[in-house]
Amino acid sequence: MAEFGQLKPSPRILLGPGPSDVHPRVLLAMANPLLGHLDPQFLEIMNETQELLRQTFRTSNRLTFPVSGTGSAGMETCVVNLIEPGDKMVVCVNGVFGQRMTDVAQRAGAAVTTIEQPWGEVFEPGQIRDVLRKVRPKVLGIVHAETSTGAWQPLEELGKLCHEFDALLLLDTVTSLAGVPVEIDSWAVDAVYSGTQKCLSCPPGLSPVSFSPRAVEAINRRKTKVQSWYLDMTMVQRYWGEERFYHHTAPISMVYALREALGLVHEEGLPARWSRHLRNYQALKAGLAAMGISYAASEGQQLPTLNAVRIPAGVDDATTRKRLLAEFGIEIGGGLGDFKGKVWRIGLMGYGSRPNNVLLFLAALEQCLLAQKAQIELGAGVAAANRAYA
Amino acid sequence: MAEFGQLKPSPRILLGPGPSDVHPRVLLAMANPLLGHLDPQFLEIMNETQELLRQTFRTSNRLTFPVSGTGSAGMETCVVNLIEPGDKMVVCVNGVFGQRMTDVAQRAGAAVTTIEQPWGEVFEPGQIRDVLRKVRPKVLGIVHAETSTGAWQPLEELGKLCHEFDALLLLDTVTSLAGVPVEIDSWAVDAVYSGTQKCLSCPPGLSPVSFSPRAVEAINRRKTKVQSWYLDMTMVQRYWGEERFYHHTAPISMVYALREALGLVHEEGLPARWSRHLRNYQALKAGLAAMGISYAASEGQQLPTLNAVRIPAGVDDATTRKRLLAEFGIEIGGGLGDFKGKVWRIGLMGYGSRPNNVLLFLAALEQCLLAQKAQIELGAGVAAANRAYA
Numbered sequence: 001m002a003e004f005g006q007l008k009p010s011p012r013i014l015l016g017p018g019p020s021d022v023h024p025r026v027l028l029a030m031a032n033p034l035l036g037h038l039d040p041q042f043l044e045i046m047n048e049t050q051e052l053l054r055q056t057f058r059t060s061n062r063l064t065f066p067v068s069g070t071g072s073a074g075m076e077t078c079v080v081n082l083i084e085p086g087d088k089m090v091v092c093v094n095g096v097f098g099q100r101m102t103d104v105a106q107r108a109g110a111a112v113t114t115i116e117q118p119w120g121e122v123f124e125p126g127q128i129r130d131v132l133r134k135v136r137p138k139v140l141g142i143v144h145a146e147t148s149t150g151a152w153q154p155l156e157e158l159g160k161l162c163h164e165f166d167a168l169l170l171l172d173t174v175t176s177l178a179g180v181p182v183e184i185d186s187w188a189v190d191a192v193y194s195g196t197q198k199c200l201s202c203p204p205g206l207s208p209v210s211f212s213p214r215a216v217e218a219i220n221r222r223k224t225k226v227q228s229w230y231l232d233m234t235m236v237q238r239y240w241g242e243e244r245f246y247h248h249t250a251p252i253s254m255v256y257a258l259r260e261a262l263g264l265v266h267e268e269g270l271p272a273r274w275s276r277h278l279r280n281y282q283a284l285k286a287g288l289a290a291m292g293i294s295y296a297a298s299e300g301q302q303l304p305t306l307n308a309v310r311i312p313a314g315v316d317d318a319t320t321r322k323r324l325l326a327e328f329g330i331e332i333g334g335g336l337g338d339f340k341g342k343v344w345r346i347g348l349m350g351y352g353s354r355p356n357n358v359l360l361f362l363a364a365l366e367q368c369l370l371a372q373k374a375q376i377e378l379g380a381g382v383a384a385a386n387r388a389y390a
Numbered sequence: 391m392a393e394f395g396q397l398k399p400s401p402r403i404l405l406g407p408g409p410s411d412v413h414p415r416v417l418l419a420m421a422n423p424l425l426g427h428l429d430p431q432f433l434e435i436m437n438e439t440q441e442l443l444r445q446t447f448r449t450s451n452r453l454t455f456p457v458s459g460t461g462s463a464g465m466e467t468c469v470v471n472l473i474e475p476g477d478k479m480v481v482c483v484n485g486v487f488g489q490r491m492t493d494v495a496q497r498a499g500a501a502v503t504t505i506e507q508p509w510g511e512v513f514e515p516g517q518i519r520d521v522l523r524k525v526r527p528k529v530l531g532i533v534h535a536e537t538s539t540g541a542w543q544p545l546e547e548l549g550k551l552c553h554e555f556d557a558l559l560l561l562d563t564v565t566s567l568a569g570v571p572v573e574i575d576s577w578a579v580d581a582v583y584s585g586t587q588k589c590l591s592c593p594p595g596l597s598p599v600s601f602s603p604r605a606v607e608a609i610n611r612r613k614t615k616v617q618s619w620y621l622d623m624t625m626v627q628r629y630w631g632e633e634r635f636y637h638h639t640a641p642i643s644m645v646y647a648l649r650e651a652l653g654l655v656h657e658e659g660l661p662a663r664w665s666r667h668l669r670n671y672q673a674l675k676a677g678l679a680a681m682g683i684s685y686a687a688s689e690g691q692q693l694p695t696l697n698a699v700r701i702p703a704g705v706d707d708a709t710t711r712k713r714l715l716a717e718f719g720i721e722i723g724g725g726l727g728d729f730k731g732k733v734w735r736i737g738l739m740g741y742g743s744r745p746n747n748v749l750l751f752l753a754a755l756e757q758c759l760l761a762q763k764a765q766i767e768l769g770a771g772v773a774a775a776n777r778a779y780a
Contacts, residue, residue: 004438004653007646009425019424019642030420030643034409034593035399036721048394068595069459069620072638076620104619197639203424205458205595205641227617229494230459230466246726248462249587251595252409253420254644256397263394331426336636 012325013352015361016333017147017306018175019197019204020349022257026202029260030253037250045259046240046250052262056177056200056270057192057210059184065240066196066206066258067231068251071174074193074207076104077231078170079141082191082215084224085109088137090167092116092123092153095146096336097172105141108227113137119338120149120296120308125157132165138218139168139191145176147198148336150308150345151297152180159188168215174198177208178265179277179305179349190215196254199277199305201350202261205254261350277304279389280353284346287362287385291369291376296343305353307346308339312374317341320368328364358385402715403742405751406723407537407696408565409587409594410739412647416592419650420643427640435649436630436640442652446567446590446660447582447600449574455630456586456596456648457621458641461564464583464597466494467621468560469531472581472605474614475499478527480557482506482513486538486726487562491531498617503527509728510539510686510698515547522555528608529558529581535566537588538726540698540735541687542570549578558605564588567598568655569667569695569739580605586644589667589695591740592651595644651740667694669779670743674736677752677775681759681766686733695743697736698729702764707731710758718754748775 014021035042046065054064067077079101083089089110091102094117105112113135117123123142132140140162144153155171162169168190173182179199184192190212197204211219211233219233226232230248238245265273281304285295288309296308311317317334321344324330333345348357362381369376404411425432436455444454457467469491473479479500481492484507495502503525507513513532522530530552534543545561552559558580563572569589574582580602587594601609601623609623616622620638628635655663671694675685678699686698701707707724711734714720723735738747752771759766 004442004649004656007419007422007435007650009422009431009435009646011423012425012429014424014426016426018639019426022424022643027421027423027643029397031417032397032399033401033417034404034412035402036404036406036409037594039402039715039721041399045397045399052394069463070638070641073459073620076618100619107615107617107619195639203641203643204427204639205644225497227497228466229490229497230463248460249408249585249594251460251593251644253412253417253593253647254595254641256399257643259394260397266394325429331429 011329013330013357015347015352015357016331017345017347018195018349020201020347020352022203023201023261023264023351025264026257026260029256032256034252037252038244038246042252043244045255049255049259049262050240052259052266053208056262056265057182057184058186059210061184061210061212063216063233063237064210066208066255068248069207070204071193071195071207072100073231074195074209075101075172076228077207077209077233078191078193079104080108080226080228080231081219081233082139082168082170083108083110084222086111088113088135090115090131090135090137090140092142094121094123094149094151095119095143096148097143097146101141101172120151121298122151122153122301125161128158129161132162132167136165137167139170141170143172144182145173145303145305147175147306148339149296150303150306152301152303155187163188168218175303175306178273180303181274184210196258196261199350200261200265201352202257205251206258277348277353280348280355280358281307283355283385283388284348284358286388287358287381290380290384291366296339305347305349307348308343309346310343315369315372315374319372323368324364330361330364355389401719403720403747405737405742405747406721407735407737408585408739410591410737410742412593413591413651413654413741415654416647416650419646422646424642427642428634428636432642433634435645439645439649439652440630442649442656443598446652446655447572447574448576449600451574451600451602453606453623453627454600456598456645458638459597460594461583461585461597462490463621464585464599465491465562466618467599467623468581468583469494470498470616470618470621471609471623472529472558472560473498473500474612476501478503478525480505480521480525480527480530482532484511484513484539484541485509485533485536487533487536491562495531510541511688512541512543512691515551518548519551522552522557526555527557529560531560533562534572535563535570535693535695537565537696538729539686540693540696542691542693545577553578558608565693565696568663570693571664574600586648586651589740590651590655591742592647595641596648667738667743670738670745670748671697673745673775673778674738674748676778677748677771680770680774681756686729695737695739697738698733699736700733705759705762705764709762713758714754720751720754745779
């Protein structure tokens with residue numbers, strides 16, 4: 001029988017598409033002993049977590065809480081609660097997560113229409129107006145921050161546009177929440193999900209969701225049961241609401257972690273946090289540009305939180321990423337789907353979005369590229385980043 | 391804007407139906423910094439966790455791993471992967487969790503037949519043979535340890551019986567795994583799920599599952615997609631299997647916790663662990679009997695892990711549980727459904743199944759009953775427990 005030793009993960013700097021590095025205070029929060037899931041002290045922690053989540057989503061939606069699963073469970077929660085078999089749904093696809101939403105919606109019995117943009121590009125309001133007019137869907141789903149391409153979808157007008165056509169707007173904010181502005185109420189978003197392991201710098205395992213009163217009405221008008229018992233909002237909300245009616249056992253330690261992570265967001269303040277993410281992205285971008293590395297998404301549509309960049313010609317994807325991990329403990333992500341082998345995905349999210357990480361990553365990348373005899377001007381990356389910070 | 395202070399949960403002794411007290415080594419495991427979900431070191435931790443889970447389930451099933459959700463997500467995983475719309479399923483209902491399985495199966499489109507036993511009682515092989523013969527279902531679902539009633543279902547013959555009628559046996563081991571014998575291979579169980587927050591003494595948030603080759607074949611023969619994307623074994627197994635193909639981001643910290651919790655099971659050894667649970671149950675039972683408190687389940691069918699006992703006449707449920715929590719930090723559970731206000735549920739699970747907890751609980755309960763002028767012989771409970779330990 002094999003022997004299992006002490007858990008001793010090597011130190012890492014997680015600059016991939018997630019999980020991102022977790023703040024030490026969040027790690028410590030998880031080491032706290034457990035309360036029961038109906039303990040009055042835990043109910044208070046739930047209330048605080050919900051209030052902090054509302055602040056972070058910039059919403060007053062009552063139905064705002066973390067689903068007991070990762071970001072993809074949040075996506076499924078939104079879809080299966082809003083959709084009944086036969087309902088029409090439009091999904092905007094410009095990367096892996098739009099594709100995933102299409103799959104989830106089809107499994108929920110939706111009649112799905114997709115509109116597409118090339119990977120790395122975003123959707124224009126005109127395109128969305130056209131499809132809304134033509135299809136008249138119950139729900140339109142779109143990704144705010146496409147983790148597979150680094151594209152940053154503008155959203156200001158979309159909620160009103162959807163409501164003009166009596167559609168609900170469903171938004172993926174997995175890689176945007178607490179990294180770039182997310183304004184659920186002023187953008188008139190009806191259903192939104194996120195993940196804890198990106199810009200919240202909390203371990204993966206929960207998915208914050210929020211539903212507008214309009215979405216809650218749609219859920220209350222359902223004629224069929226939600227196909228998932230585990231993700232059924234009509235039941236789960238009785239536990240996260242005033243009744244405190246048992247549904248499933250809440251993941252206590254993860255809720256501790258999320259509350260601490262949201263507390264850190266609250267202490268920093270959202271505007272300061274957004275500026276920090278922007279500043280570190282600008283420095284990284286300047287450094288990469290000086291090394292001849294360009295972004296997959298167009299200028300003005302690049303996420304500060306997830307930098308998808310083209311792998312330079314003659315440089316090997318796997319060799320570089322393995323060396324970054326083995327020699328520097330730095331993790332970055334490879335490409336998914338259409339972008340496999342063609343792009344790297346460099347996350348600067350939450351606690352990970354720091355000048356130290358930007359500078360060290362550029363320096364380490366230079367060493368890796370040098371070993372592969374890439375044509376680069378030595379020191380140019382770090383120098384350019386430092387000029388950007390100056 | 392409200393201020394959110396330091397997280398400071400009061401010390402608790404969790405003797406309810408779960409979550410149970412988490413071993414300190416498991417709490418510390420969660421404070422480790424994160425690895426990426428495709429980091430070679432994390433893949434090794436996944437392998438170890440799977441190997442430890444197989445040992446704990448006593449199975450050689452390849453498809454054995456923790457689902458990224460709580461026990462109820464494990465139930466839903468088993469059902470939605472085995473069932474296609476229109477498939478026949480029999481569910482054995484003698485408490486809340488059989489009822490829940492019925493609801494989950496109906497949402498998955500199963501044609502469900504239920505057989506029932508009164509709460510606190512178990513099913514006889516004859517009953518099950520009759521329904522198998524009559525219905526010829528694809529799947530028969532049954533609960534090993536009914537957390538709502540404390541009833542302990544015998545299982546030795548059921549796997550063979552199901553296979554005689556070409557049915558798959560689906561088993562709920564949420565409150566039994568690592569507390570009482572669970573023998574997936576020798577009982578010929580085809581699909582099983584459990585929870586981490588009971589006898590594994592790990593926080594809630596993961597659900598260990600295992601599928602026999604026969605169950606895997608049934609999944610591979612499906613004509614329709616699994617209705618849940620998040621819980622689709624045909625996809626998730628590509629991440630937990632050799633391919634390591636990205637599906638959703640694994641809950642890293644919870645996997646650390648589970649590995650440590652399973653390591654503790656491995657160190658203690660299953661037979662020693664089962665004996666320990668039995669011994670502490672016997673002492674608790676002797677103590678409660680001396681205080682005039684009897685079990686909801688029949689003699690010989692009582693779970694050592696979850697003691698559902700009748701609230702003595704004249705004693706108030708809520709008053710007693712509130713006092714136990716406020717004065718002694720002890721949490722026990724109230725009754726669910728038919729048993730609401732009628733029974734207490736006292737968990738002695740994993741790390742929580744200790745003589746200290748038994749003795750302290752009996753002493754504290756005596757004080758609570760005394761305050762309500764219940765007719766008890768002072769000191770009798772603790773004395774009887776100590777005689778049982780002697």
